[in-house]
Amino acid sequence: MRQGVEFVGVSKVFGGHVAVNGINFHIPEGSFFSLLGPSGCGKSTTLRMLAGFEDPDQGEIWIGDQRADGVPAYRRPTNMVFQRWALFPHMTVHENVAFGPSVRGARGGELNRQVAEALELVGLGAYGARKPRQLSGGQMQRVALARALVNKPKVLLLDEPLGALDLKLRMQMQIELKRLQESVGATFVYVTHDQSEALTMSDNIAIMSEGSIHQIGSPHEVYDAPKTRFVATFLGNANALPVDVESVAGDTATVSLKGLRFAASVGATPTNGKGDIVLRYEAIRIGAAAAAMDVRTKARIREVVFSGSAIDYVLETEQGIELTAQQPHIADEKPHERGALVDIGWQARAARLFPQK
Ligand SMILES: Nc1ncnc2c1ncn2[C@@H]1O[C@H](COP(=O)(O)OP(=O)(O)OP(=O)(O)O)[C@@H](O)[C@H]1O
Ligand SMILES: [Mg+2]
Numbered sequence: 001m002r003q004g005v006e007f008v009g010v011s012k013v014f015g016g017h018v019a020v021n022g023i024n025f026h027i028p029e030g031s032f033f034s035l036l037g038p039s040g041c042g043k044s045t046t047l048r049m050l051a052g053f054e055d056p057d058q059g060e061i062w063i064g065d066q067r068a069d070g071v072p073a074y075r076r077p078t079n080m081v082f083q084r085w086a087l088f089p090h091m092t093v094h095e096n097v098a099f100g101p102s103v104r105g106a107r108g109g110e111l112n113r114q115v116a117e118a119l120e121l122v123g124l125g126a127y128g129a130r131k132p133r134q135l136s137g138g139q140m141q142r143v144a145l146a147r148a149l150v151n152k153p154k155v156l157l158l159d160e161p162l163g164a165l166d167l168k169l170r171m172q173m174q175i176e177l178k179r180l181q182e183s184v185g186a187t188f189v190y191v192t193h194d195q196s197e198a199l200t201m202s203d204n205i206a207i208m209s210e211g212s213i214h215q216i217g218s219p220h221e222v223y224d225a226p227k228t229r230f231v232a233t234f235l236g237n238a239n240a241l242p243v244d245v246e247s248v249a250g251d252t253a254t255v256s257l258k259g260l261r262f263a264a265s266v267g268a269t270p271t272n273g274k275g276d277i278v279l280r281y282e283a284i285r286i287g288a289a290a291a292a293m294d295v296r297t298k299a300r301i302r303e304v305v306f307s308g309s310a311i312d313y314v315l316e317t318e319q320g321i322e323l324t325a326q327q328p329h330i331a332d333e334k335p336h337e338r339g340a341l342v343d344i345g346w347q348a349r350a351a352r353l354f355p356q357k
Helices: 043-051 093-103 108-121 137-149 167-184 195-201 219-224 229-234 287-292
Strands: 005-014 017-027 032-036 058-063 078-081 155-159 187-192 204-209 212-217 238-249 252-257 260-266 274-280 295-306 310-317 322-328 341-346 351-355
Touching: 005 043, 017 043, 017 058, 017 204, 017 212, 032 043, 032 195, 043 058, 043 078, 043 155, 043 187, 078 137, 093 108, 093 137, 108 137, 108 167, 137 167, 167 187, 167 195, 187 195, 195 219, 204 219, 204 229, 212 219, 212 229, 229 238, 229 274, 229 351, 238 322, 238 351, 252 274, 252 351, 260 295, 287 341, 310 341
Parallel strands: 032 187, 032 204, 078 155, 155 187, 260 351
Antiparallel strands: 005 017, 005 058, 204 212, 238 252, 238 274, 252 260, 274 351, 295 310, 295 341, 310 322
16 A cells, blocks of 8 residues: 655656656655755656646656545645745734634634644744734744644645745754654655755655756765765765776776876766766865875865865865865864865775766
């Protein structure tokens, strides 16, 4: 028997433009799933097809053991929370949340109980009498959440719901959303182009580009073991170095670049002897720590860029390879200086080989 949410070969075309291109995925019931990708890659279209606001041109959508495509939005066990929360401004918080259940016939004590429970869930138990204009942005977004949760949807759909909030509040809401998802046990499908949001909250992430899903996995899987060059460079900050591939054996390769020969892990095998090594900034060690690394060389520090919690070093190795390394900034540790010649190194498995773009 089917459970959770399933997309089978789903496509959507808008006037000749393929917005979603035959995607397949399964979301286990009661898990937190994110669709992550750059603007225009088809995330909202995917979510809107799940909600019933768009019809797929091809494929099947399943919610639990029910075929969902073709079923009107209001008859699906889904609720959507939008980026712009659109509360009714003339109604109180309580009335905003009560609107959905009252349309479906809830009345009196039962209605009040449902509303109170939903407001309690989002930490706004004491705010029922306020009007939206008397709330902060974060509180309004929580009312919007309560308004969706009060309907007890099996699947809650969230389209960049924190996009309008400032960074601090967004980080706080990320933690609250995850807690909320665990306590209500519903399946959450979350759309974002913000990788830190997806990495923080999700059980699984689907990484999308140009209408296709490149990889689905836990935050650690997609970050540590990207399967495509796109995933490897989209997540985090990474160097992409064009290399000659000398040999590939299983999941390790030997590559060379400007005379530096080194071992790397294989993300996807190039077929023409040319590849790109993707190496994250934070994987490169500088100074004494480099001695314990698999791949070692010397480099000149060309630039030092301070960004608060971290320092980026733009390096040029003695072979003439340009690299950027990132180190955490520790208050009483003196950063390396521009112009200095330093030892650098990285672990072989941190360098991942892909076919060239
Ligand atoms: N109703 C529509 N009519 C025509 N084209 C559309 C329509 N909706 C979306 N598109 C196009 O489909 C593609 C995918 O759009 P979608 O809104 O799914 O992207 P997205 O990943 O949500 O992007 P963003 O992060 O900017 O919200 C885009 O090229 C978009 O212009
Ligand atoms: Mg969108």
